[in-house]
Each structure stands twice: as structure tokens, then as C-alpha cells.
Amino acid sequence: xxxRRGEALEAAILEAAWDELSERGYANLTFDSVARRxxxxxPVLYRRWADKQKLVEAAVxxxxxxxxxxxxxxxSLRGDLIATLTELSEKRGPFLTQLSLxxxxxxxxxxxxxxxxxxxxxxxxxxxxxxxxxxAIERGEIDPAKLTPRIASLPFDLxxxxxxxxxxxxxxxxxxxxxxxxxxxxxx
Amino acid sequence: xxxRRGEALEAAILEAAWDELSERGYANLTFDSVARRxxxxxPVLYRRWADKQKLVEAAVxxxxxxxxxxxxxxxSLRGDLIATLTELSEKRGPFLTQLSLxxxxxxxxxxxxxxxxxxxxxxxxxxxxxxxxxxAIERGEIDPAKLTPRIASLPFDLxxxxxxxxxxxxxxxxxxxxxxxxxxxxxx
DNA sequence: TAAATAAGAAACTGAAACGTATCTTAAGGG
DNA sequence: CCCTTAAGATACGTTTCAGTTTCTTATTTA
Numbered sequence: 105x106x107x108r109r110g111e112a113l114e115a116a117i118l119e120a121a122w123d124e125l126s127e128r129g130y131a132n133l134t135f136d137s138v139a140r141r142x143x144x145x146x147p148v149l150y151r152r153w154a155d156k157q158k159l160v161e162a163a164v165x166x167x168x169x170x171x172x173x174x175x176x177x178x179x180s181l182r183g184d185l186i187a188t189l190t191e192l193s194e195k196r197g198p199f200l201t202q203l204s205l206x207x208x209x210x211x212x213x214x215x216x217x218x219x220x221x222x223x224x225x226x227x228x229x230x231x232x233x234x235x236x237x238x239x240a241i242e243r244g245e246i247d248p249a250k251l252t253p254r255i256a257s258l259p260f261d262l263x264x265x266x267x268x269x270x271x272x273x274x275x276x277x278x279x280x281x282x283x284x285x286x287x288x289x290x291x292x
Numbered sequence: 293x294x295x296r297r298g299e300a301l302e303a304a305i306l307e308a309a310w311d312e313l314s315e316r317g318y319a320n321l322t323f324d325s326v327a328r329r330x331x332x333x334x335p336v337l338y339r340r341w342a343d344k345q346k347l348v349e350a351a352v353x354x355x356x357x358x359x360x361x362x363x364x365x366x367x368s369l370r371g372d373l374i375a376t377l378t379e380l381s382e383k384r385g386p387f388l389t390q391l392s393l394x395x396x397x398x399x400x401x402x403x404x405x406x407x408x409x410x411x412x413x414x415x416x417x418x419x420x421x422x423x424x425x426x427x428a429i430e431r432g433e434i435d436p437a438k439l440t441p442r443i444a445s446l447p448f449d450l451x452x453x454x455x456x457x458x459x460x461x462x463x464x465x466x467x468x469x470x471x472x473x474x475x476x477x478x479x480x
Numbered sequence: 481t482a483a484a485t486a487a488g489a490a491a492c493t494g495a496a497a498c499g500t501a502t503c504t505t506a507a508g509g510g
Numbered sequence: 511c512c513c514t515t516a517a518g519a520t521a522c523g524t525t526t527c528a529g530t531t532t533c534t535t536a537t538t539t540a
Binding site (some may be wrong): 131178208209211212213217218219222252254255258262264265266268269270271272278279282283286289290 | 320406440453460466
Binding site for chain 3 (some may be wrong): 294295297322323334335338343344472
């Protein structure tokens with residue numbers, strides 16, 4: 105393998121940092137371990153990130169930004185929600201939950217929380233949630249007056265809560281229950 | 293201050309450990325810092341606990357001799373809920389969340405989850421939630437047909453979710469919002 | 481193809497914490 | 511009042527990581 109530079113090198117380092125993080129946790133991640141794993145050396149890392157917090161933030165943000173997608177339009181609010189929640193539950197949910205546990209040390213150190221990390225990842229971008237809600241308003245499926253921010257995030261909050269508690273994918277019946285017996289009655 | 297021994301000394305050390313834990317977090321807690329804070333020295337700690345994990349476990353267990361109290365009857369469902377959620381948020385919520393984060397490693401090892409731990413702690417006992425809901429049904433404040441298990445636990449789930457995301461006590465306005473704009477509309 | 485740039489290796493300093501060993505002295509029990 | 515026990519102070523060797531320095535060498539680019 106030749107000597108990497110610039111963007112390619114940076115990507116490899118952040119990839120390595122992510123792997124370290126998910127395999128061994130925040131506490132056990134060091135500049136040395138990441139450098140070794142990326143096949144480079146410590147000064148290369150220090151030239152880019154001032155400390156472990158910055159390095160980990162960059163790795164987490166990068167990994168998650170890559171995965172941000174706008175949800176498919178199924179034609180109905182209910183369909184959009186169930187599709188999106190299901191995908192979240194199966195693909196990204198448990199993983200992000202595990203990650204937040206691995207990041208416990210980071211939160212303690214920085215005095216931040218999962219909420220703030222989430223803000224960093226979104227960074228002003230439009231979330232899938234907003235997309236779905238706006239479509240539903242256009243279709244006339246939602247009374248906009250009833251859609252407070254908290255209610256708009258309700259299905260996602262409940263899904264996350266369920267995932268955090270069980271550390272497993274959420275059953276389809278539970279997702280439907282959340283949508284049909286809690287969220288939809290509140291917004292129309 | 294004279295020289296402490298036995299139970300009194302141990303209590304002082306665990307108290308100090310708890311304070312360190314909640315003020316500076318797990319990562320920054322050391323045997324030295326706890327010893328200093330407790331006004332004793334490191335070997336005294338090492339004679340009792342093999343490592344940091346054991347020490348913290350002991351401190352956490354001691355602090356949380358779990359007392360399940362039945363919630364006070366304020367005369368209304370709304371009052372009961374707000375009082376209980378507020379108390380949970382201020383006293384026990386952040387603590388349980390911190391504990392959960394600390395237990396992340398344990399969960400990973402054993403393949404268990406918060407939900408199962410919670411079950412173990414409750415162990416068939418009547419939860420405060422059931423108590424509150426039953427009172428409300430007797431008062432005629434709730435339509436029992438609408439009170440599915442998921443809806444009954446909804447305010448508690450949302451509070452827990454909020455606490456986990458922010459790692460801070462939940463503001464009174466948020467608690468009221470949860471009760472007034474989400475839970476109550478769903479049950480009457 | 482020469483000059484500029486940055487990667488990568490190695491070593492080093494300093495801080496911090498771990499865990500242990502030694503010694504003294506206070507407390508409590510008989 | 512003596513004797514056993516354990517508290518508490520100090521100091522140590524070790525390890526680990528942070529962050530830097532120096533130097534060599536590969537890659538770009540002009």
C-alpha cells in the first residue's frame with residue numbers, strides 16, 4: 105500500500121476511529137490505537153484533531169452523515185411512518201443505541217448528551233421526520249395546528265425509547281401500535 | 293476528627309465515591325480522588341475493593357437501597373401524574389440513567405437489557421403507574437377502554453426518553469406538555 | 481525534474497493513575 | 511492497661527497515554 109494523503113488518508117483514519125469506538129468503546133480508544141489500526145502514526149492524527157473528543161466527534165459525524173437519506177414517499181402518512189420507523193428499527197436503531205452506550209464516557213467528559221450529539225450530526229439539515237410531516241400536511245392528513253414539535257417527534261421518541269430499553273429491533277406490531285393508537289389520533 | 297473504622301469509615305468512603313461519580317463522572321473517578329475526598333488514603337480503599345468497578349458498584353448499590361413508594365394522592369389524575377413525574381425526574385431519573393450507562397458493559401456481556409433489569413427490580417411488585425391509573429379510573433377520569441398498557445406507560449416512557457437524551461432533569465413545562473397535550477387527550 | 485509539502489517512524493518528556501509495600505499510630509476489646 | 515487490629519501517611523515502581531520533536535522519505539505540483 106502506497107502512502108496515502110489528504111482526503112483518502114483522513115477517511116481511513118476516521119474509519120479506523122469508528123471501528124475502535126464500536127469495538128472497544130470510548131474509554132479504550134487512544135490516538136495510538138487508532139493510528140495503528142489505520143496503518144499510520146500519531147503525529148498524522150495530531151495534525152488534524154486536537155484531542156480525542158474532536159477525533160471521535162469527526163468519526164461519528166462522518167459515519168452518520170453518510171447514512172442520512174430522505175425517506176421514500178409511500179403516498180400516505182401512515183405508510184411513510186411505518187416504513188421509516190421499520191427501517192430505523194432494523195438498520196440503525198439498535199446500533200445507534202449501542203453506540204450511545206459506548207459513548208457514555210464521552211458524554212460524561214464533555215458534559216454533553218446524546219441530544220447534542222444528534223444536533224451536531226444533523227447540523228441544520230432537514231431531518232427525515234420533517235420531510236414526512238411536511239408531506240402529510242400537504243396531503244391534508246394532518247391538522248398543522250396540532251403538530252407541535254414534541255408531537256412530531258413522538259413516534260421517533262417512542263421507537264428510540266423502546267430500542268433503548270430492549271436493545272433489540274422493535275416488532276412490527278409495536279410500530280403499528282405507536283402509529284395507529286398514539287400518533288395518528290393526536291394529529292387529526 | 294478522630295480516626296474512623298469499620299462501618300462508619302466504609303459509609304464515608306462510599307458517600308465520597310458517589311459524590312465523585314455524580315460530580316465528575318465515572319471516567320474521572322480514581323481511588324486517589326475518592327480517598328482524598330473521604331479524608332483517608334488509598335490503601336484503605338484497596339483493602340476493601342479490588343478495582344474501580346467494584347468500588348463504584350458498591351457506592352451505587354448503597355445509595356440506591358431501592359424504595360418503591362406509592363405515589364401521593366393529589367385528588368386528580370393530572371396532579372398525580374405531574375407530581376410523580378416530577379419526583380422521578382428530579383430524584384431517581386438521572387440516577388437510573390447514569391446507572392444504565394455504567395451498566396452498558398454488563399448488558400453487552402450478559403445479553404440482557406434495561407427492560408429485563410427493570411423487571412428484576414420490580415419483580416411482580418405493583419408499580420406506581422398502576423396505582424395512579426387505577427385511582428383515575430375510579431374517579432371516572434379515564435375511559436378504561438382507551439387505557440392500553442402502552443398508553444398507560446406513555447408518560448413514563450416519554451420522561452425516560454427525555455432523560456436519556458439530555459442526561460438532565462426534565463423541565464416542569466415539558467412534564468406538563470407531556471401530560472396535557474399527549475397523555476390526557478388520549479385517555480378521555 | 482526540482483522544490484514544496486506532508487506522511488510516517490521513532491523516541492522522548494511529562495503527567496497521571498495503578499497497585500503495592502512499609503511504617504506509624506490510633507482505636508477497641510479483653 | 512496491654513495487645514491486636516486496622517487506619518492513615520508516604521513513597522515507590524510500573525504502566526499508559528498525551529502531546530511533541532526530529533528526521534527521513536514518498537508524493538505532488540509547478
